[in-house]
Amino acid sequence: EKYPTPHDLARPHPPPNIWDCKVGPSCCMAVPSSRRIKGTPFVANLSEPMRTRMSIQTAFQDPSYVRKLTEAYRLMKMLDKEDPDDPRGMEQQRRVHCAYCSLGRSYGQSYEIHGNWFFLPWHRMFLYFHERILGEMISYPSFAIPFWNWDDDAGRRFPRAYSRSPSSPLYNPARNTDPCSMKRLVADATTTRMLRSIVLEASTQDLFFGQPLTALRTRQAGLIETGSHNAVHSAVGRQAFPFNDMGNVDWAGRDPIFYSHHANIDRLWSVWLRLPPGPSGPRRNPTHEAWLRSRFFFYDENAQLRTISPADVQNVEDLRYRYEEVPIRWLLQGE
Numbered sequence: 001e002k003y004p005t006p007h008d009l010a011r012p013h014p015p016p017n018i019w020d021c022k023v024g025p026s027c028c029m030a031v032p033s034s035r036r037i038k039g040t041p042f043v044a045n046l047s048e049p050m051r052t053r054m055s056i057q058t059a060f061q062d063p064s065y066v067r068k069l070t071e072a073y074r075l076m077k078m079l080d081k082e083d084p085d086d087p088r089g090m091e092q093q094r095r096v097h098c099a100y101c102s103l104g105r106s107y108g109q110s111y112e113i114h115g116n117w118f119f120l121p122w123h124r125m126f127l128y129f130h131e132r133i134l135g136e137m138i139s140y141p142s143f144a145i146p147f148w149n150w151d152d153d154a155g156r157r158f159p160r161a162y163s164r165s166p167s168s169p170l171y172n173p174a175r176n177t178d179p180c181s182m183k184r185l186v187a188d189a190t191t192t193r194m195l196r197s198i199v200l201e202a203s204t205q206d207l208f209f210g211q212p213l214t215a216l217r218t219r220q221a222g223l224i225e226t227g228s229h230n231a232v233h234s235a236v237g238r239q240a241f242p243f244n245d246m247g248n249v250d251w252a253g254r255d256p257i258f259y260s261h262h263a264n265i266d267r268l269w270s271v272w273l274r275l276p277p278g279p280s281g282p283r284r285n286p287t288h289e290a291w292l293r294s295r296f297f298f299y300d301e302n303a304q305l306r307t308i309s310p311a312d313v314q315n316v317e318d319l320r321y322r323y324e325e326v327p328i329r330w331l332l333q334g335e
């Protein structure tokens with residue numbers, strides 16, 4: 001397959017050449033044993049049971065859920081030690097994220113998925129496989145990740161269960177260690193004004209998703225990304241140099257809260273689609289072929305290489321999950 005050059009990004013691009021990763025292994029995806037493995041395309045399977053992603057505060061009322069989540073991350077982190085090459089380990093999961101968001105250091109700038117219209121679908125894909133791998137770790141196929149609904153007062157504080165004990169697999173040492181500063185920064189990142197401007201008022205595709213991937217210097221990120229998404233990352237990340245983990249895209253995937261943070265971003269995409277039309281018409285997903293048909297590599301719960309495209313992840317029901325309905329108070333509040 002031909003790989004697009006930065007001047008030729010208007011057509012769908014094939015999955016990256018993961019065999020030719022330009023940086024050290026710490027920012028590359030694992031490669032399969034043979035170059036003949038091309039990745040099995042994703043196919044929706046509507047007979048699979050539905051998973052329900054619940055808000056952290058609902059999910060954590062159930063001690064058996066907390067046990068499952070904790071155990072799944074414990075096993076995922078243990079896999080790093082037992083078989084560092086297994087793409088399902090936590091460190092390998094972090095590398096997948098790093099590889100696609102290293103400003104093109106890994107596979108060329110056509111495979112940078114931040115700051116352009118691939119941000120939302122790419123993270124949806126990443127969470128989809130990550131969630132299935134967690135389920136596989138605990139042999140509980142309908143396992144669903146929880147979402148951190150920082151867009152509501154009920155969820156605005158950093159989830160205690162993720163910070164309770166340094167020995168918990170949900171804990172991460174490289175975070176903002178000052179609870180007051182974290183609380184203030186999360187509150188600043190999620191004001192009603194901010195949420196309305198990045199979701200409700202970002203009524204066009206360009207504003208919400210960001211613009212097509214072109215040369216990096218001209219790309220434009222969507223407001224959902226540059227708004228609360230980035231600000232919550234920095235609020236949680238370490239506040240001093242080096243800004244690992246949530247504060248640095250290379251390392252963010254190492255913190256379990258990353259996946260719950262992104263589940264909320266993913267949920268807000270579904271919320272956005274249901275909002276009334278904006279001044280320039282109904283809210284829709286991009287329909288350009290270059291967006292719909294570009295393909296990305298991931299590893300699934302059986303450690304098999306898969307390909308998946310934004311066209312595959314339009315409808316979360318096809319992916320067999322839904323979100324718990326929670327109040328969206330910022331929508332009703334004006335200034």
Ligand code: C2O
Binds near residue numbers: 114123262
């Ligand atoms: Cu790929 Cu929140 O970052």
